[in-house]
Amino acid sequence: MAEHAQASPEAPxxxxxxxxxxxxxAREIGVAKxxxxxxxxxxxxxxxxxxxxxxxxVEFQRGAITxxxxxxxxxxxxxxxxxxxxDQPQEGTWSFNGQILxxxxxxxxxxxxxxxxxxLTKALTKLTVIENMRLGAQGQRGETFLGALSxxxxxxxxxxxxxxxxxxxxxxxxxxREEFAASLxxxxxxxxxxxxxxxxxPELLMLDExxxxxxxxxxxxLLGHVKTLRDEGRSVIFVExxxxxxxxxxxxxxxxxxxxxxxxxxxxxxxxxxxxIDAYLGTHHGAELSGGLAGES
Amino acid sequence: xxxxFITTQTVSAIFGPLAVFYVLGAQGLNLHYGYTGxxxxxxxxxxxxxxxxxxxxxxxESAGGFGFPLWVGLLVSVLATxxxxxxxxxxxxxxxxxxxxxxxxxxxxxxxxxxxxxxxEDFSGGNSGMNxxxxxxxxxxxxxxxxxxxxxxxxxxxxxxxxxxxxxxLVVIAAVLTFLLxxxxxxxxxxxxxxxxxxxxxxxxxVFSYKMQSLVLGALMGAAGxxxxxxxxxxxxxxxxxxxxxxxxxxxxxxxxAARVGGPIVGGMxxxxxxxxxxxxxxxxxxAELLPTSIMDDVQAGIVPFLxxxxxxxxxxxxxxxxxxxxxxxxxxxx
Numbered sequence: 051m052a053e054h055a056q057a058s059p060e061a062p063x064x065x066x067x068x069x070x071x072x073x074x075x076a077r078e079i080g081v082a083k084x085x086x087x088x089x090x091x092x093x094x095x096x097x098x099x100x101x102x103x104x105x106x107x108v109e110f111q112r113g114a115i116t117x118x119x120x121x122x123x124x125x126x127x128x129x130x131x132x133x134x135x136x137d138q139p140q141e142g143t144w145s146f147n148g149q150i151l152x153x154x155x156x157x158x159x160x161x162x163x164x165x166x167x168x169x170l171t172k173a174l175t176k177l178t179v180i181e182n183m184r185l186g187a188q189g190q191r192g193e194t195f196l197g198a199l200s201x202x203x204x205x206x207x208x209x210x211x212x213x214x215x216x217x218x219x220x221x222x223x224x225x226x227r228e229e230f231a232a233s234l235x236x237x238x239x240x241x242x243x244x245x246x247x248x249x250x251x252p253e254l255l256m257l258d259e260x261x262x263x264x265x266x267x268x269x270x271x272l273l274g275h276v277k278t279l280r281d282e283g284r285s286v287i288f289v290e291x292x293x294x295x296x297x298x299x300x301x302x303x304x305x306x307x308x309x310x311x312x313x314x315x316x317x318x319x320x321x322x323x324x325x326x327i328d329a330y331l332g333t334h335h336g337a338e339l340s341g342g343l344a345g346e347s
Numbered sequence: 348x349x350x351x352f353i354t355t356q357t358v359s360a361i362f363g364p365l366a367v368f369y370v371l372g373a374q375g376l377n378l379h380y381g382y383t384g385x386x387x388x389x390x391x392x393x394x395x396x397x398x399x400x401x402x403x404x405x406x407x408e409s410a411g412g413f414g415f416p417l418w419v420g421l422l423v424s425v426l427a428t429x430x431x432x433x434x435x436x437x438x439x440x441x442x443x444x445x446x447x448x449x450x451x452x453x454x455x456x457x458x459x460x461x462x463x464x465x466x467x468e469d470f471s472g473g474n475s476g477m478n479x480x481x482x483x484x485x486x487x488x489x490x491x492x493x494x495x496x497x498x499x500x501x502x503x504x505x506x507x508x509x510x511x512x513x514x515x516x517l518v519v520i521a522a523v524l525t526f527l528l529x530x531x532x533x534x535x536x537x538x539x540x541x542x543x544x545x546x547x548x549x550x551x552x553x554v555f556s557y558k559m560q561s562l563v564l565g566a567l568m569g570a571a572g573x574x575x576x577x578x579x580x581x582x583x584x585x586x587x588x589x590x591x592x593x594x595x596x597x598x599x600x601x602x603x604x605a606a607r608v609g610g611p612i613v614g615g616m617x618x619x620x621x622x623x624x625x626x627x628x629x630x631x632x633x634x635a636e637l638l639p640t641s642i643m644d645d646v647q648a649g650i651v652p653f654l655x656x657x658x659x660x661x662x663x664x665x666x667x668x669x670x671x672x673x674x675x676x677x678x679x680x681x682x
Binding site: 158160175184198249 | 528531533534546547548549550551560
């Protein structure tokens with residue numbers, strides 16, 4: 051993204067941001083990152099008697115791809131909801147680019163450049179694919195009541211459409227352009243949702259299980275897209291059960307279990323971390339996991 | 348059975364002021380329900396604020412009003428409707444859709460009961476309503492108020508023609524406005540909210556603000572319907588604004604096709620034409636003693652159209668939820 055020119059190829063390399071800077075970071079829970087984009091502190095979310103999230107301190111590196119993994123019920127999606135302000139914690143603070151997000155409306159979080167997708171896709175089924183995409187664009191003149199009537203939005207609409215078409219092509223959805231989103235398959239909806247989120251030109255993209263239901267052939271190109279996002283200087287945080295994806299593209303892995311963060315580190319280290327293997331399988335089934343957590347499903 | 352009478356009555360009704368009343372109400376609901384997915388069950392309340400705002404402000408002091416000029420009355424109508432919409436929207440539009448439905452239907456009934464209350468008779472005219480505010484409206488009539496204009500077999504009083512002219516002009520304005528808005532990015536946000544609010548939020552749109560704008564705009568369309576009815580009758584009476592008005596408007600909307608600009612217009616005309624046809628026919632049958640009074644007398648026959656209204660609404664929802672014009676893929680009630 052343009053605002054993070056330090057990560058673009060032309061700019062002089064910034065040693066603090068991006069994945070490379072993570073090399074010198076200590077491998078311990080709650081460790082400070084050289085250039086954090088998102089910081090969470092003492093966040094607690096309880097549902098009745100169940101503590102779904104209880105995170106002490108975690109920082110997410112700017113310009114890197116961070117995976118958030120953990121067994122089912124670990125609180126990953128709840129943590130996502132809290133960070134994106136779709137849910138409010140009972141305790142704790144969290145900040146994006148140094149700005150505290152407590153009590154901020156979700157749409158304002160998105161406007162600041164932190165955009166999320168959902169585990170259960172929220173495709174706007176009775177709108178066409180291209181209309182779904184156009185909706186994502188920010189700062190549309192025609193989105194105010196008077197702007198809509200003054201018909202000054204035509205040229206902007208054409209720019210938006212061109213951008214949307216380029217993204218649809220990248221995500222191999224261009225042939226579905228005029229179809230209602232209801233006619234897309236589950237995997238295609240995942241792609242549409244991610245493409246739509248990219249229409250907002252986010253600085254930080256938070257993907258909740260982007261690979262669920264996406265066919266293997268498409269997965270490879272999707273992995274490529276996510277890496278491209280990092281190369282463009284965007285930060286990506288994703289929740290995923292697909293360990294191939296986690297190990298292939300992430301620069302840093304944060305592991306949650308029972309609402310807490312139990313480990314963080316590089317993918318390779320996490321793959322051989324005993325606490326992580328315990329959390330996934332309950333006992334020491336290390337042999338299956340060390341080769342890339344392949345046993346997880 | 349006088350078939351000529353039945354035909355002329357039906358055709359007059361299709362273009363008459365009451366059809367305009369329902370068409371405008373339905374176009375407002377189209378914006379609420381058809382495009383934004385807001386379940387407003389209190390459209391009659393907004394129609395009432397339109398009619399009563401004007402009636403109370405502009406009725407002569409001798410009739411219990413404030414005696415302001417009619418344009419001031421219209422301004423009061425608009426203001427009252429906007430305030431009422433904000434009042435209902437602020438607490439409910441942040442919550443799930445059902446809350447708006449409950450609050451609007453209750454509030455519209457509260458409003459009607461307040462308007463007809465004995466205690467406020469000096470203010471709102473109680474049971475018999477407010478009258479006498481439309482004089483300057485009819486003074487401005489380009490037609491001759493008392494003259495009967497012939498159009499083939501149909502004849503309209505000059506004063507009715509004037510109401511119809513103004514009424515259909517308002518219908519056209521509402522339709523053009525809806526059309527322009529719905530093909531714009533603003534309309535796209537509304538339709539997206541109908542599909543999934545959270546998705547729209549996650550893309551940086553202020554969902555609450557859009558829902559409020561939709562509520563206010565659709566309420567104003569309903570209020571315009573109330574104004575037309577009140578001008579036509581030169582009377583604003585509480586029982587014109589019962590829940591019946593809301594549900595007739597909904598039937599008209601679903602019949603014509605929600606989320607289509609022309610849906611409420613054609614739906615309203617067909618509905619009110621059909622309604623009048625049934626009413627007149629039932630009356631004629633009773634008069635001609637085609638129905639034995641042991642089955643139903645002519646008073647009871649007058650209720651038959653309402654029974655059919657319920658039946659038609661049910662059949663529509665089951666077999667053709669998209670109405671006449673709607674796209675079934677886009678508007679499905681179980682969506």
